[in-house]
Amino acid sequence: MANFPTSLLGQRVLVLGGGVSGMAALRLLRERQAIPLLCNSEPVPSVAETFVKEDVSLASLLPLALVVKSPGVSPGHAVIKQAHSLMIPVVSEVEFARGFFTGKLLGITGTDGKSTTTALTCHLLSKDFPGATAGGNIGHAFSEFCTKPIPLAVLELSSYQLQDSGPLQLDVSVILNLAPDHLERHGTLDEYFSAKSRIIDRNNPRHTLVVSSKLFRERVQKLNCLCRVQTFGREQGNDAIILDEARTIQTAQALYDAKSFPLSGGHNLENLSAAILAAEASGGKPVNIQSAISSFTGLPHRFxxxxxxxxxxxxxxxxxxxxxxxxxxxxxxxxxxxxxxxxxxxxxxxxxxxxxxxxxxxxxxxxxxxxxxxxxxxxxxxxxxxxxxxxxxxxxxxxxxxxxxxxxxxxxxxxxxxxxxxxxxxxxxxxxxxxxxxxxxxxxxxxxx
CATH class of the missing domain: 3.90.190.20 (Mur ligase, C-terminal domain)
Known part of the structure; x- marks a missing residue:
């Protein structure tokens, strides 16, 4: 599953970036009895591990089993270039944590709505999967809970996290929408979408991709994915059909009543339809999904x-x-x-x-x-x-x-x-x-x- 050895006992690993993700990776490395080093722009007072400056020569730290990169660090960082030249594997924090997780795994991305949809999908599945956990770019970093006996996790995944990651082998992936964002890092909309599309396990027929009908027509269809693709939208023929006036969502499994859904706006019906398809694809029962719709309270700072x-x-x-x-x-x-x-x-x-x-x-x-x-x-x-x-x-x-x-x-x-x-x-x-x-x-x- 991972392209690095998950048995890191006694091996030296460099964590690049001391933010939330980097600190979570450090703690996981301690748990796996590795020897972690932190490379950051400045020392982190709470970190007992060896600190190295960003201008470090990696050759002086050899042997290094791995570099774990925080999403906020540019892919062009000098340490990354050195690691590549020295043939040291470089993985994202999400990819690193993925190597230790044994439960069912969903990933959600998009320009907007991904935090709400991540929390909502986890909520819709909470009865069928007690202990289901949301994390990634929302709440806790994946490294915080990837070794716990959790039956299902839903990760919000940003373009930065996905750009750094190899195949994550998700059971279900969701791409909500696409609009110009973070172009200071990605350069063009095409490159931004290329990062987002790394969420898809394209050649796995057991993988389910949930995507808006608009985005499917404009971009995803051209990828010729072999995985199962389900679309949501307002037109007939979608796998989840949104009826705004009736506030219902029709899928092949059920007609869901969204009148009691607390979040207003047509965009939130789109988020709900994506969450319903992802929940169904994960094994959620329609009766339990329906009962959970009215009790979702939304997220702070989002409408x-x-x-x-x-x-x-x-x-x-x-x-x-x-x-x-x-x-x-x-x-x-x-x-x-x-x-x-x-x-x-x-x-x-x-x-x-x-x-x-x-x-x-x-x-x-x-x-x-x-x-x-x-x-x-x-x-x-x-x-x-x-x-x-x-x-x-x-x-x-x-x-x-x-x-x-x-x-x-x-x-x-x-x-x-x-x-x-x-x-x-x-x-x-x-x-x-x-x-x-x-x-x-x-x-x-x-x-x-």
Whole structure:
């Protein structure tokens, strides 16, 4: 299964990158009684293992059985090049952990929705597979639980993790969608898809790939996979057919009622249909899948109900870090004319045209903050006029919003915080950004008499 020896007793292994994945790999190496070394940009105080700098000469560390690479490390890193020249195997943390896992394994990727769908798929299978665990790029790194007696695991897999991995031999893989993202690393959309498609066990007829009908037509069909392929979409002929008005999903095994599914939006019905197909392919019983649909609570920072203040509903979608994600969530949003959309942060390398088309179709107000105001501000202003508020920070934008509500300038029913940008201009990550938004909503609610 793995292209490295899983018996690492007494062997020296270099872990490249001291983030969450790297630290999990270090702990697993200790458990396997290997001799781990950590290579990172700076020492990690909690690590007792030998630390080596990034400019290390690998020849001085020989013999090395393996290099385990963290996903955040560039494939062109000097240590990786040295390892290749010295014929030292290089594996991703996910591929490393895969060599020790004995349960059923599902993997989920896509530009947007993969965290929600990973957690949802695990939830739908929790009755048929007690102890089912979600992890990978969500929650715990795979190395944290790969040696435990878990019957089934569902992994969220990013393009970075997949780009670094050899065949993962998943039982079921899911590709939800594709839009330009992380092109600073992958270069082109084709290369980005090439990384995503590594999730597929193409030549294994026992493997099931679940994919959107659009992506299947545009790209996956050309791969000529020998595995079983199932599609989801709104057209007849799909293996999971979504009926938005009835809020049902029809598969060959059952007609699923999604009226009680707590997550709103057509994009979440797509996530649910993918999760249902993956659950069925894994052996989940339709009756148990149906019973679990209504009890899924969603994830923090992804269309999360943030509460009410001044009679307005607030939605926290801080996990929206690109335009495709924001548009997927807002495309079916009702009452746009009484909604204020908050955008901002550091825009990614995407064309703004889809955003402009969306705003031309109607939006009550928009707050634009951070670096995005310098990139999108002028073009959006020509569409919205004085219904666009530009601010340096989210705090400043929120202050304007409170004043506009109190004075009656803006009559709103909803405020949706869906930034469509990376958070790194002002925050460590989207979680910190989302928590800041939630705290401002709470403060506003507490100010009310």
């Amino acid at each position: 999360q109900n943030a509460g009410r203040a001044a009679g307005i509903s607030f939605i926290n979608d801080s996990k929206s870090t690109n335009l495709h994600s924001m548009l997927a969530g807002m495309s079916t949003w009702k009452d746009r004319k009484t909604t204020c959309l908050i955008l901002g942060g550091r825009p990614k390398s995407e064309s703004p045209e889809p955003l402009k088309d969306f705003l031309k179709a109607g939006m009550g107000w928009v707050i634009l903050f951070g670096e995005a105001r310098n990139i999108w501000g002028e073009e959006i202003s020509t569409i919205l006029g004085d219904r666009l508020i530009q601010a340096d920070t989210l705090e400043e934008g929120f202050a304007w919003l409170k004043n506009a509500i109190r004075t009656g300038r803006a009559k709103l029913q909803s405020v949706v915080f869906s930034p469509a940008c990376a958070s790194f201009d002002q925050y460590k990550n989207f979680e910190e950004r989302g928590e800041h938004f939630l705290s401002m909503v709470r403060r506003w609610a507490e100010e009310e008499p």
